[in-house]
Amino acid sequence: MLAQMRKGTLQYCVLALLADKERYGFDLVRSLAETDGMVTSEGTIYPLLSRLRRDGLVETTWRESTSGPPRRYYRLTKAGAAALAAFKGEWGPFRDAVDHFVERKS
Amino acid sequence: MSTTPDKLVERYLKHLEVELDDLPRDRRREIVDEIAGHIAEARAGLEHESEADVRNILEVLGDPADIAEEARERFEIRPPHPMQPFKPGWMEVAALVLLLVGAIVLPLFGWVIGVVLLWVSTAWNVRDKIIGTLFWPGGLGFSLFLLLFAASSSLSGSGGDACPVQPSTAPETDCVSSGGSSSSTNVLGIVLTTVVLVTPIITTAYLAYRLRRQPASAVA
Numbered sequence: 001m002l003a004q005m006r007k008g009t010l011q012y013c014v015l016a017l018l019a020d021k022e023r024y025g026f027d028l029v030r031s032l033a034e035t036d037g038m039v040t041s042e043g044t045i046y047p048l049l050s051r052l053r054r055d056g057l058v059e060t061t062w063r064e065s066t067s068g069p070p071r072r073y074y075r076l077t078k079a080g081a082a083a084l085a086a087f088k089g090e091w092g093p094f095r096d097a098v099d100h101f102v103e104r105k106s
Numbered sequence: 107m108s109t110t111p112d113k114l115v116e117r118y119l120k121h122l123e124v125e126l127d128d129l130p131r132d133r134r135r136e137i138v139d140e141i142a143g144h145i146a147e148a149r150a151g152l153e154h155e156s157e158a159d160v161r162n163i164l165e166v167l168g169d170p171a172d173i174a175e176e177a178r179e180r181f182e183i184r185p186p187h188p189m190q191p192f193k194p195g196w197m198e199v200a201a202l203v204l205l206l207v208g209a210i211v212l213p214l215f216g217w218v219i220g221v222v223l224l225w226v227s228t229a230w231n232v233r234d235k236i237i238g239t240l241f242w243p244g245g246l247g248f249s250l251f252l253l254l255f256a257a258s259s260s261l262s263g264s265g266g267d268a269c270p271v272q273p274s275t276a277p278e279t280d281c282v283s284s285g286g287s288s289s290s291t292n293v294l295g296i297v298l299t300t301v302v303l304v305t306p307i308i309t310t311a312y313l314a315y316r317l318r319r320q321p322a323s324a325v326a
């Protein structure tokens with residue numbers, strides 16, 4: 001159950017991380033993994049990134065790196081920003097509603 | 107130092123590639139490339155790389171099977187069917203047996219039933235089915251019938267006006283023109299006998315072989 005919720009919300013966490021700046025895969029994955037409980041195995045982010053790219057929610061550019069081979073940077077598209085905004089609009093009330101019941105002190 | 111960390115990474119990526127086998131090629135490439143890049147970035151960040159470091163990197167990335175499962179879910183690709191290895195059923199076995207010797211047990215009909223089963227079965231493709239039908243109509247039964255017919259007609263003498271294999275082979279001038287040299291007729295007879303007997307056996311063996319190969323082509 002929680003695994004399914006995590007899976008469903010993970011893509012919005014990725015979109016949110018890309019909202020302020022573009023990031024390359026390794027950077028993105030490490031940022032997600034820093035927060036406990038979000039990612040169990042880092043490698044599973046890459047299929048998601050591939051899917052988001054194909055759905056047009058993110059786009060990618062290769063950039064030279066000073067420390068090694070070129071990196072593929074991910075950036076939010078207009079559609080990605082819209083999807084993120086729509087999710088935020090629903091997530092707040094939903095989270096509050098769940099909290100209202102499960103955090104209620106008797 | 108040793109090349110063990112490189113070997114570990116190589117093995118991991120190969121494993122991942124195999125696990126992602128049922129994904130479209132460009133997506134498989136993209137995911138494998140990105141993960142290879144991730145590993146390279148993680149290794150570049152290490153001060154003194156040890157084998158344990160590399161093992162940790164791979165462990166945190168996760169089991170290739172899990173990554174592949176995630177990919178299938180994200181791309182809505184159905185997981186490989188658990189029954190994938192194709193098990194030839196009674197129908198395929200019956201088809202092969204009847205095609206080969208059905209006409210001996212049950213003249214004509216035995217073979218016809220074999221052909222029907224051959225075409226009904228999903229185990230063979232159309233090309234195989236055509237081959238199975240045309241080589242050799244009637245199977246060994248018809249071959250034996252031809253040989254018996256040839257033997258009896260050559261016994262009854264009159265050298266040559268009965269063509270032993272007329273119904274099923276291209277017109278043989280040798281056969282029609284009476285009184286060619288008997289040695290060439292003999293050689294021809296032996297060749298035709300061999301062809302007539304061996305063709306249905308080869309075809310049956312080919313169909314059985316295609317049956318074994320089927321899982322690979324069924325997946326593709």
